Each structure stands twice: as structure tokens, then as C-alpha cells.
Amino acid sequence: MRISDCLLKAKYLVVILISLIFFPGAQGHEDSMKPLLLALFILLPAAKLAGWLVERWQQPAVLGELLAGVFLGNLGLVGLHALDYLKTDPGLEILSGLGVILLLFEVGLNSSLADLLKVGLSSFMVATIGVVLPFGLGWLVSSFLLLEHSLYAHAFIGATLCATSVGITARVLQDIDKIRTREAKIILGAAVIDDVLGLIVLAIISGMIIGSSTGTGVTAGSIVWLVTKVAIFLAGSLVLGLFFVPRLMRQVAKAKSKGMLFTFALAFCFLLSYLATLIGLAAIVGAFAAGLILEGVPFQELLHEDERSPEEMLHPLSTFLVPLFFLHMGIKIELASLFRVEVIGLALALTLVAIIGKLACGLGAMERGVNRLSIGLGMVPRGEVGLIFAGVGLTLNVGGEPVLDEAAFAAILVMVMVTTLITPPLLQWGFGRRKRI
Amino acid sequence: MRISDCLLKAKYLVVILISLIFFPGAQGHEDSMKPLLLALFILLPAAKLAGWLVERWQQPAVLGELLAGVFLGNLGLVGLHALDYLKTDPGLEILSGLGVILLLFEVGLNSSLADLLKVGLSSFMVATIGVVLPFGLGWLVSSFLLLEHSLYAHAFIGATLCATSVGITARVLQDIDKIRTREAKIILGAAVIDDVLGLIVLAIISGMIIGSSTGTGVTAGSIVWLVTKVAIFLAGSLVLGLFFVPRLMRQVAKAKSKGMLFTFALAFCFLLSYLATLIGLAAIVGAFAAGLILEGVPFQELLHEDERSPEEMLHPLSTFLVPLFFLHMGIKIELASLFRVEVIGLALALTLVAIIGKLACGLGAMERGVNRLSIGLGMVPRGEVGLIFAGVGLTLNVGGEPVLDEAAFAAILVMVMVTTLITPPLLQWGFGRRKRI
Numbered sequence: 001m002r003i004s005d006c007l008l009k010a011k012y013l014v015v016i017l018i019s020l021i022f023f024p025g026a027q028g029h030e031d032s033m034k035p036l037l038l039a040l041f042i043l044l045p046a047a048k049l050a051g052w053l054v055e056r057w058q059q060p061a062v063l064g065e066l067l068a069g070v071f072l073g074n075l076g077l078v079g080l081h082a083l084d085y086l087k088t089d090p091g092l093e094i095l096s097g098l099g100v101i102l103l104l105f106e107v108g109l110n111s112s113l114a115d116l117l118k119v120g121l122s123s124f125m126v127a128t129i130g131v132v133l134p135f136g137l138g139w140l141v142s143s144f145l146l147l148e149h150s151l152y153a154h155a156f157i158g159a160t161l162c163a164t165s166v167g168i169t170a171r172v173l174q175d176i177d178k179i180r181t182r183e184a185k186i187i188l189g190a191a192v193i194d195d196v197l198g199l200i201v202l203a204i205i206s207g208m209i210i211g212s213s214t215g216t217g218v219t220a221g222s223i224v225w226l227v228t229k230v231a232i233f234l235a236g237s238l239v240l241g242l243f244f245v246p247r248l249m250r251q252v253a254k255a256k257s258k259g260m261l262f263t264f265a266l267a268f269c270f271l272l273s274y275l276a277t278l279i280g281l282a283a284i285v286g287a288f289a290a291g292l293i294l295e296g297v298p299f300q301e302l303l304h305e306d307e308r309s310p311e312e313m314l315h316p317l318s319t320f321l322v323p324l325f326f327l328h329m330g331i332k333i334e335l336a337s338l339f340r341v342e343v344i345g346l347a348l349a350l351t352l353v354a355i356i357g358k359l360a361c362g363l364g365a366m367e368r369g370v371n372r373l374s375i376g377l378g379m380v381p382r383g384e385v386g387l388i389f390a391g392v393g394l395t396l397n398v399g400g401e402p403v404l405d406e407a408a409f410a411a412i413l414v415m416v417m418v419t420t421l422i423t424p425p426l427l428q429w430g431f432g433r434r435k436r437i
Numbered sequence: 438m439r440i441s442d443c444l445l446k447a448k449y450l451v452v453i454l455i456s457l458i459f460f461p462g463a464q465g466h467e468d469s470m471k472p473l474l475l476a477l478f479i480l481l482p483a484a485k486l487a488g489w490l491v492e493r494w495q496q497p498a499v500l501g502e503l504l505a506g507v508f509l510g511n512l513g514l515v516g517l518h519a520l521d522y523l524k525t526d527p528g529l530e531i532l533s534g535l536g537v538i539l540l541l542f543e544v545g546l547n548s549s550l551a552d553l554l555k556v557g558l559s560s561f562m563v564a565t566i567g568v569v570l571p572f573g574l575g576w577l578v579s580s581f582l583l584l585e586h587s588l589y590a591h592a593f594i595g596a597t598l599c600a601t602s603v604g605i606t607a608r609v610l611q612d613i614d615k616i617r618t619r620e621a622k623i624i625l626g627a628a629v630i631d632d633v634l635g636l637i638v639l640a641i642i643s644g645m646i647i648g649s650s651t652g653t654g655v656t657a658g659s660i661v662w663l664v665t666k667v668a669i670f671l672a673g674s675l676v677l678g679l680f681f682v683p684r685l686m687r688q689v690a691k692a693k694s695k696g697m698l699f700t701f702a703l704a705f706c707f708l709l710s711y712l713a714t715l716i717g718l719a720a721i722v723g724a725f726a727a728g729l730i731l732e733g734v735p736f737q738e739l740l741h742e743d744e745r746s747p748e749e750m751l752h753p754l755s756t757f758l759v760p761l762f763f764l765h766m767g768i769k770i771e772l773a774s775l776f777r778v779e780v781i782g783l784a785l786a787l788t789l790v791a792i793i794g795k796l797a798c799g800l801g802a803m804e805r806g807v808n809r810l811s812i813g814l815g816m817v818p819r820g821e822v823g824l825i826f827a828g829v830g831l832t833l834n835v836g837g838e839p840v841l842d843e844a845a846f847a848a849i850l851v852m853v854m855v856t857t858l859i860t861p862p863l864l865q866w867g868f869g870r871r872k873r874i
Binding site: 032033034036037038040041044045047048051052055090091093094095097098101255257259260262263264266267270271273274277278283308313314315316317319320 | 470473492694699707715745751756757
């Protein structure tokens with residue numbers, strides 16, 4: 001055999017092997033599934049085991065899931081990059097997004113609108129203080145530490161400290177079995193109002209910034225329109241939902257088809273989540289509202305003999321998807337960015353005022369004997385909402401420069417990560433403290 | 438007010454409105470979620486209602502889901518393009534991919550390996566006839582109708598007729614409550630063997646084609662290696678699984694953490710699905726194997742008092758995700774391509790021999806009194822596996838020309854769509870016929 005034959009043979013074998021690896025069978029269309037399948041195989045047991053482990057140390061399971069995520073997401077620090085794709089895998093992104101929506105839907109199904117309205121004024125006070133105080137403190141910190149930045153930058157940094165991300169808190173309250181307490185209701189109500197207020201603050205400030213470059217100011221009219229739009233969505237979906245949804249569900253139940261009620265309940269959750277994002281609110285606000293509305297439907301009367309209620313059917317779904325959300329949150333935390341010298345001062349100061357501002361808002365609760373410390377702690381986590389605000393800041397320009405620079409963005413990132421990670425143990429401690437009194 | 442002021446004002450309002458629509462609140466990171474949420478809101482009730490409707494006409498629900506998909510996916514024909522994004526939405530792609538994996542996992546959990554092995558020889562015969570006959574008939578049709586095409590094109594078209602896509606059949610058998618019959622076991626076993634044979638056929642033919650351009654032939658060694666690899670995967674996962682998985686599950690149950698068994702069962706399903714794709718098999722073959730292995734685990738002994746078995750926990754997941762797979766399959770069917778004059782002859786001929794070839798394979802079943810017609814019908818649907826084969830054909834070249842041209846690809850597409858759509862009613866009829874005898 002000549003050498004050229006050998007080379008040809010070798011080349012051919014390589015091609016065959018590559019073809020066997022890359023396209024036979026049903027592989028082609030499963031290209032997007034493959035990394036996801038591997039991710040699910042790794043992440044599901046990791047989340048469950050980590051949750052179980054921290055529970056043995058009397059911590060909420062969600063802390064374990066976050067830490068497992070931080071671990072898996074930062075293996076790059078010791079040279080292992082095989083799992084780096086988890087940070088950006090679109091399948092995981094989508095499943096974790098569904099996870100947090102279903103979590104808030106589940107929480108809504110376990111809350112009663114009447115109970116929420118009963119503590120409505122407290123929720124409103126908590127939310128308002130929790131937006132005004134962090135905003136002011138953030139502005140102050142920024143204007144002391146970032147002397148060369150514009151007024152708009154200070155305002156923008158203040159705004160990023162406003163928005164509470166209620167996913168973590170809702171999950172901790174579930175984990176430690178406090179989701180039906182008065183404190184939980186005040187926090188949940190406040191989180192919805194907080195999201196609305198945050199939206200208004202962001203609209204005003206970005207309006208001012210856009211106005212500054214186009215030479216106009218923010219109009220009162222546009223803000224009123226925003227508030228009206230949000231009010232119409234929230235009130236409208238509640239009123240229409242409470243009137244219309246029980247009737248619809250009764251009709252649906254008449255089909256006597258198994259799983260029909262569950263399917264329509266899910267579809268309703270996805271509808272309100274979608275409408276919430278259309279209006280500019282977080283999808284989870286819509287999911288929570290959908291849960292609240294369906295809580296009032298007497299499913300027990302509508303089910304067939306051996307059919308399970310939508311709430312029971314939802315449980316396996318959330319068992320599958322919710323841990324993926326928190327694991328994914330942990331995976332996105334970059335430990336390296338926590339220790340960058342050039343931003344550490346600003347990061348620490350922002351984190352501190354972010355915590356103080358929200359802790360103080362617990363004082364807004366007006367009921368007697370309510371655990372104000374825990375309410376404040378429950379409002380601490382900023383989750384990704386703050387990051388989205390900061391992301392908007394990177395895209396807005398004042399005098400040709402972006403409002404936020406990369407260092408300010410990194411500091412906000414640290415603030416978000418720290419408030420996310422400290423909430424589970426602190427909240428557990430806050431509620432535990434009360435027992436002993 | 439001057440005109441320029443008015444214009445400025447108007448421009449500013451436009452900017453504010455755009456900014457309100459596009460970036461306030463939590464919208465940024467939910468960009469990929471938004472179309473999916475809308476899709477889920479539309480598709481979930483559509484699938485359920487369509488399934489319910491066709492069930493009233495004594496048809497399997499999956500037919501309704503497919504037809505609802507065809508309807509929603511072809512609204513473009515009457516000028517409505519708002520839902521065109523469903524054909525390519527990555528979120529829907531991923532959820533429907535998970536759906537069919539969970540369907541075959543569920544089917545595996547309801548099958549027993551011992552029963553499958555009992556009819557193993559029949560399965561093998563059915564699968565072999567069902568690969569050889571369509572392959573030969575496809576070759577014949579192609580060589581009569583495509584005179585100007587190469588030998589390789591005929592072989593390739595023959596190969597695209599081989600692979601059965603068992604998702605549809607498994608779902609129909611579930612719908613009409615025949616999943617535990619002997620016929621079902623023969624079909625399921627044959628589908629696994631069929632996938633392996635299809636993989637080998639594709640490897641041989643694409644090997645020959647690549648060889649023809651590099652001047653070498655396909656080596657027996659590479660084919661033996663492929664068969665060995667697949668055999669190791671199937672036998673290895675079964676043997677190791679049957680030995681190792683019950684022990685693992687017992688350990689897992691000791692943690693006494695709710696949902697732990699379910700999580701590990703899911704993770705095992707995703708692991709085998711992933712490994713199957715690595716080896717070149719369809720993910721659903723791995724999922725089916727995982728279900729078969731877990732079927733042997735005595736979960737009832739391992740559960741806590743009020744914990745549900747993994748199988749029961751799986752049911753809501755499949756209620757949510759499985760219809761999305763069939764709806765999505767329907768959405769991808771382009772009615773317009775069914776009526777293209779230039780391909781209609783080839784398309785009809787291929788569809789005909791595709792059906793005849795698989796119908797005949799039912800004769801391979803050797804048990805007495807078994808419904809051979811239904812077995813043949815159960816092997817008819819080609820699903821997307823045939824399309825993937827055809828897709829490979831578009832990428833392979835012989836003498837600078839692709840093996841398959843666009844018209845041949847379109848004809849194969851028609852064959853896949855027709856065999857998919859006719860299976861549910863025919864299979865229902867096939868099983869019904871038997872009752873009357």
C-alpha cells in the first residue's frame with residue numbers, strides 16, 4: 001500500500017468518524033437539545049442534593065441551590081470550562097424563566113386576595129419606603145464616590161437600588177413554611193407595588209435622560225399614562241379575572257376531559273405573565289395575579305372523581321423547574337467580579353445602603369405584633385431586576401457618554417449578587433428570632 | 438407654540454413611548470420569554486380543545502393536536518402571519534423536544550422489559566422487514582422516476598423511507614388505551630431496533646457516498662464499530678441500569694427528602710437521552726430505555742407517606758409538554774408544499790411505497806392471534822427522522838452535485854407529513870377492526 005493510499009484511507013476514516021459523530025440518526029434536530037439534556041442531568045440532582053444538605057443545617061433549600069449554582073458556574077476559576085456553556089444555554093434560560101413564573105403562580109394560588117388587601121396599606125407603605133430610601137441613599141453614595149459623574153448617573157444608580165426581586169423571598173418563605181403568615185402577605189403585596197414604583201422611577205429618569213439629549217423635559221402626561229396603564233392592567237385583570245375566570249372554568253369543566261382545567265389554568269397564568277411584560281412589568285407579577293385570581297375558583301367542585309386539582313398538578317412542574325431558576329441565578333454569579341479592587345469601594349457602599357434602605361422599609365408595616373425585621377429582610381434581594389435597570393443605564397447616553405460606565409455596572413452587579421445570597425439565611429434567622437421572643 | 442417646538446415635542450413623545458414599550462421594567466431579560474408566553478397561552482388550550490373535539494368523534498386526541506398545529510401553522514395561506522414565529526421559536530422547540538422525551542419515558546415506565554424481550558424476535562423481524570422493504574421499494578421508485586439521478590440518490594431516497602418515528606404511535610396507543618397490548622410491545626421493541634438499523638443504513642450509504650468522492654469504499658470495520666457502539670450502549674445501559682439504578686434509588690430514598698426520587702428519575706431519563714444522542718441514536722430511544730429500567734424499581738416501598746411516585750409526578754409534566762410536541766409537529770407541516778405540481782408524482786409514489794413497506798412488516802410478528810395490520814400501521818409514521826436523513830442528503834455531494842435535489846427533498850417532506858397525519862385514524866381503525874372479529 002502506498003503512502004498516498006494510507007493517507008486517503010486515514011482521511012476517509014476521519015470523515016466517516018466525523019459523520020458518525022455529527023449527523024447520523026436523529027442528531028441533527030437535537031443539536032439544541034443535547035447541551036440541555038446534559039445540563040439537566042447535572043443540575044437536577046445537584047440542586048436537590050445541595051438543597052437537602054443545607055436543610056440539614058436548618059437553612060432554606062434555595063440557599064443550597066444558589067450555592068450549587070455558584071459552584072458550578074465558577075469552576076472556570078480552577079480551570080474547568082466544560083460547564084461554562086450553562087451561563088448562556090438558551091434552553092436553560094427558558095426553563096428557568098418558566099420556573100420562576102410557575103413559582104409565583106403557585107404562591108398566588110396559595111394566597112388570598114382578601115388577605116392581601118387587608119394588609120394593603122402596610123404593603124403600600126413598605127413598598128414606598130423601600131423605593132424612596134434606597135433611591136435617596138444610592139444617589140447620596142454615588143454623588144460622594146463618583147465625583148466626576150453626572151447628576152443623571154447618581155439618579156440612575158439610585159434607581160437600580162429600588163426594585164425588589166421577590167422570587168428568592170417567596171421561595172424562602174415556602175421553604176421555611178412561612179408563606180401563609182401576615183408578614184408574607186405584606187411582602188408579596190409590597191413586591192407587586194414595588195415593581196410598579198420601580199417602573200415609574202425608571203421611566204421618569206430615563207425619560208429625563210432622553211429628554212436632556214433631545215432638549216425637552218419629562219412630561220407629567222407620559223408618567224400619568226404609564227401609571228394609568230399599569231393600574232388598568234392590575235385592577236382590570238383582577239376584576240375581570242374574578243368575574244370571568246370562575247365562569248370560564250365552569251364551562252371548561254363541563255367538557256369532562258381530564259387535564260382540561262389544569263391546561264386552562266396554566267394558559268391563564270401564561271396570558272397574564274405575557275400581558276405584564278407587554279405593559280413593562282415583570283412576568284412574575286402577572287403570574288402572581290393569575291394565581292390570586294384562580295385561588296378563588298372552587299376547583300374541588302369542578303374536578304372529576306380521580307382528577308387532581310390544578311394546584312396539585314402544578315407541584316411536579318415546580319419541583320422540576322423552580323430549582324433550575326435558582327441554580328441558574330447562582331451560575332450567573334461571577335465570583336471573580338466580587339473581588340475587583342477598582343470597584344470594591346463603590347460596591348460595598350452600594351450594597352450597604354441597599355440593605356439598610358430595605359431593612360428600614362419594614363417599619364412601614366402598621367399591624368401590631370408583626371415581624372418588621374423579617375419584612376425588611378424579605379425586601380432585600382434585588383435579583384435580576386436591578387441588573388436590567390443597570391443594563392438600560394449602559395445604553396442611555398448623556399452628552400455622548402453612557403450614563404453608567406462599566407465600573408458602576410460591576411458595582412451594581414456585586415450589590416445584586418450579595419443581596420441575593422444573604423437573604424435566605426438572614427430571612428430564616430429573622431423568622432426564627434421571633435419564635436424565641 | 439412654534440411648529441419646530443411641536444415637532445420636537447412629538448419626537449420626544451415617540452421616544453418616550455418607544456422607551457416605555459421596549460425597555461422599562463423587567464422586559465429586557467424576558468425578551469426570549471415573551472413570544473414563548475404568548476405561544477403557550479395560545480397553544481395549550483388549542484391543543485386541549487382540539488384533542489377533546491376529535492375524541493368526541495372517536496379519534497385519538499393526538500390527531501386533534503396535529504390538526505390544530507396544521508391550522509395554526511398555515512394561517513399564512515390566508516394572509517395571517519402573526520403566528521409564523523411559532524415555526525422557529527426556540528423556546529417552543531425546546532419544550533416540544535422535552536415533551537417527546539418525557540412521552541417515551543412515560544411509555545417506558547409503563548412497559549416491562551421482560552414482556553418486551555418475550556416478543557423480541559417478532560420485534561426484530563418487524564423492524565428488519567420494515568427497513569429492508571421500504572428501502573428496496575424506495576430505491577425502485579426513485580430509479581424509475583428519477584432517471585437522471587445517480588445510483589447514490591436512489592439509495593439515499595430508499596434510506597429516508599426506513600426510519601419509523603415512534604412518538605406518534607406511542608401517543609395513539611396511549612390515547613386509545615392499547616399501550617399495554619402485545620402489539621404495542623412488538624411495535625415499541627421494533628421501533629428501537631428500527632432506529633438502530635436506520636442508523637446503520639445511513640452510515641453505510643453516506644459512507645459510500647463520501648467514499649465515492651474520496652475514492653475509497655465503506656469499510657466493514659467502521660460499520661462493525663458502529664454496531665458495537667450501539668450494542669454497548671443499549672445492552673450496557675440496560676444491564677448496568679438494572680443492577681445499579683435500584684441500588685441508587687434506595688440510597689436516594691434514605692435522604693427522606695420529598696421529590697428526591699422524582700428528581701433522580703428525571704435526571705436518569707435525561708442522562709440516557711443524552712448518551713443516546715451522543716452515540717447517534719434518537720434521544721427518545723434513551724428516554725424509553727430509562728423508563729424501562731426504572732419500571733423495575735419498587736418505588737412504592739421507597740416513598741414517604743404522602744409522596745407520589747415518579748410516574749404520578751411525571752403525569753402533569755407530560756400533560757403540559759407532550760401536546761406541545763404534536764402541535765409543533767403540525768405547525769411545521771406546510772400545506773402549500775403538499776400541492777406542488779413538479780413533485781406530486783414522486784411524492785405520491787414514495788408515500789405509497791412508504792406505507793406499503795411498513796404495512797407488510799407487520800407480517801414479521803410471529804405470535805398467534807396478534808393484530809398484524811395494527812402492528813404494520815403502528816410502524817408507518819416517519820416523523821422527523823426521515824427529514825433528518827433527507828437533510829443529510831442535501832449536504833452530501835457526488836461529483837460536485839448534492840445527492841438529493843430540492844424536488845426530491847420536497848417529495849420526502851410530503852411522505853413524512855402524510856404518514857404522520859394518517860397514522861392516528863388508521864391505527865384507531867386497525868385496533869377497532871379487531872374487536873369486531
